[in-house]
Amino acid sequence: MATLTLAPGTGWTERLLPAVRRALPVAVTAVVILGGWQLAVRAFDVPSFIVPAPTEILAAFGHDFGTIMSASRITVQAVLLGLVGGSLLGIAVALLISRLPAASAPVLTAAVVLNCAPIVALAPIFNNWFGVTSIQSKAGVAAVMVFFPVLVNTTRGLLQVTPLHLELMSSMAARPRQVAVMLRFPNALPYLFNALKLGTTLSVIGVIVTEYFGGPSNALGVYIAYQAALPRFEYAWAGILVASALGLLMFGLVGWIERLLTPWQEPDHDDLMS
């Protein structure tokens, strides 16, 4: 660390410049990929049922804009419900088992094992349980997928406090409650956010895949599956790209909340989104 100043940016240019510097490589990469894609499709005359050109996808997106957007709204609701529900449950169980050291080891082991199971495979079963068109069946799968990483990470964060810090708290005669609030919770926050960032992607996957197996006619996953079956692949692709954008957006949102809630973290590496 050469500079230690934390002074707020003095001018607009100084604040804007880093943002531009961060965004530029992403923009250049996007242009190169899309341009290359377009050229390749045109040059090799790839039929659009294999890979449509970006311009075709864009045209499809423009044509079906209203439908796709309303489908996204339905899907985003399920994604958010699943993400929030799964996270809250994961945090609650983590808090519980971190208080019971004897229970934490077997529960964590079970969680790690279950985490390896392909939970999306539960999609048709959830549709059967909660009704194909219900939001609960989609959010349910997403919640289960989010639950495990949140549980495992948060428990780690709560338990893996430095022995030195525990001794320090004990030397100050801190009560267990104070140790939890002042030491364990803040220690667990970065762990939790890592899980949440993972969770955004998982939640989108969970909802979309469950929708493939049937859902309200105006959901994004249903739309993609339907267009692919028609087959109108450029429309399917438009839906897929919107789904990716949703995942990205939510990842960015979680990253933004993370920076608000953990301002002590060094601004660095894993922060691609800004």
Next chain:
Amino acid sequence: MTTTEISAPIIAVDGVSKRFNAGTDKEVTALENIDLAIRPGEFISLLGPSGCGKSTLLRCLADLAEPTGGTVTLNGKTPRAARQDRDYGMVFQQAGLFDWRSVRRNVELPLQVAGVDRATRREKAEEMLELVRLSEFARHYPWQLSGGMQQRVAIARALSADPSILFMDEPLGALDEMNRERLQGELLRIWSDTQTTVVFVTHSISEAVFLSSRIVVMSARPGRIAASIDVDLPYPRTAKTRTLPEFFDKVTEVRQALYGAPSDQAV
């Protein structure tokens, strides 16, 4: 120093022993029959080779470990009661700051644990940061500070609740020579400003001589007190103190207590 001799000890150690893993083949006698009386306002160094039980003794005083024999009294109380009453502050070998707290909020920690209100603890923390000369870093996070600065924050934190006793376990061990000597000077200034009783663990002879009013020399396996040496160099001690012949005489005396009389043999 006749005035200090008549005052009652603030820390009394009577026949303290500490045995780890008693009854197993890994049994270690870390401390054996330690007697020690420390008067208010003394600056005591516990000096000895690695593994002789300095940290163990300090941890017994601080109620972070329990002696297997003997008794410890702090301010006339058991160590447990003294810890509950927050009679002492502790500085560890590593600063141990909370990454998620600004420097100022790290210093506030003991006050917050003690339930002091926000305004008071903020004021107190700022006063402490002035004491360790880090006022302009109050809003920084620990990772933005050098190791020496972090250790100064840890000292400010230990002092923020105005403890009558300060325990320090090799607080300067991780620092380079220059920072170390500067902090030694600052520590003496703080000590004379705050009138705290200090128990300071080190394995540096010159550090012990420069800082202490008395050095307790320990020997290893089992940990025992080999000598108690008064350091009568006058305070305030400065960089010049380190160049005085009396300083070197004292260093030699302490070294002899540690290793025995000097000989031509290689050590």
